[in-house]
Amino acid sequence: MHILGVYNIKGGVGKTATAVNLAYLAAREGLRTLVWDLDPQGAASFYFRIKPKVKGGSKKMLRGKMDLDDLIKGTDYENLDLMPADFSYRNMDLLLDQTKKPAMRLLKLLRPLSYEYDLVFLDCPPSISLVSENIFQATDALLIPTIPTTLSLRTYRQLLDFVTNNGLERLRIMPFFSMVDRRKRMHTEMMEQLPDHYDELLRSNxxxxxxxxxxGVYRQPLLEYAPNGTAANAYESLWAEVRADIGL
Ligand SMILES: Nc1ncnc2c1ncn2[C@@H]1O[C@H](COP(=O)(O)OP(=O)(O)O)[C@@H](O)[C@H]1O
Ligand SMILES: [Mg+2]
Incomplete structure (x- = not known):
């Protein structure tokens, strides 16, 4: 089972759109795929038309008192399941802190699912916190949607520092440009310059x-209602690149 986090310290950069669309593509290719909506705002749950609620509460779940299996919901798509968010996830840092080995908690919860799924996407909340540390411990790779601006680059560097300072070098970091607007000079400049400095940058954007x-209007993955547009093609090539890179 491969676990991919879709993560950025910043919000509103396209994390949820990426998690939902790539998971849809993976499932369409026959991979048994799970999306875990870790953001209390519950956007991924909303797109899959699933009520953001963790039965029994997230406290019980995080303490390992609930079988994750009982919390997982099927979506409208074959091979694609969802672990919905819960509003109580806004306190996840506190809840994790009360558990044993808090930084390893999510990994421990996910382990029993390894026979049921080929691939798990963690749709992460923004910020850098104990939840993020859990995400870094649980994942094989982090997909990092990055808007090509100087401020985004700054937060990306903060993440790289965090990874090195916390002994997480095994974690694969996979940034790619997101929400690219070629009419904006800063976007085109950053896209020209950065590949020379960051080998890990994916080619797809x-x-x-x-x-x-x-x-948000259709409450569907983009590939369902606009399968032939530029954005759909872009998600398809991003997914092909990610799949090849992680050797899946
Ligand atoms: N490539 C894109 N082009 C235009 N709008 C986008 C794109 N990606 C995301 N959005 C929109 O921007 C907002 C934030 O995207 P979202 O995926 O929820 O980001 P995050 O999960 O990082 O907060 C949403 O309204 C979404 O529809
Ligand atoms: Mg989101």
Whole structure:
């Protein structure tokens, strides 16, 4: 079972759109796929039309008193399941802190699922916290949607520092450009310059496209309602690149 986190310290950069669309593509290729919506805002749950609620509460779940299996919901798509968010996830740092080995908690909870799924996407909340540390411990790789601006680059460097300072070098870091607007000079400049400095940068990128925004209207993965647009193609090539890179 491969575990991929879709993560950025910043919010509103396209994490949820990435998790939902890549999970959809993986499932379409026959991989048994799970999305865990870890953001209390519950956007991934919303896109899959599933009520953001953890039965019995997340406290019980995080303490290992609930079988994750009982919390997982099927989606409208074959091979694609969802662990919904819960509003109580906003206190997840506190809840984790009360458990044994708090930084390893999510990994421990996910382990029993390894026979049921080929791939898990963690749709992460923004910020860098105990939840993030859990995510870093649990994942094989982090997909990092990055808007090509100087401020995004700064938070990306903060993440790299965190990874090195916390002995997480085994973690694969996979940044890619997200919400790219080629009419913006800063975007084109950053996209020209950064590949020379960051070997880990993926080649695929996701354009700024209203097709993506409409996921909230249709409450579906983009590939269901606009399968032939530029944005759909971009997610397809991103997924192909990620899949090849992680050797899946
Ligand atoms: N490539 C894109 N083009 C246009 N809008 C996008 C794109 N990706 C995401 N959005 C929109 O931007 C907002 C934030 O995206 P989202 O995926 O929820 O980001 P995050 O999970 O990082 O907070 C949403 O309204 C979404 O529809
Ligand atoms: Mg999100």
């Amino acid at each position: 996701i354009p700024y496209a209203s097709d993506v925004e409409r996921m």
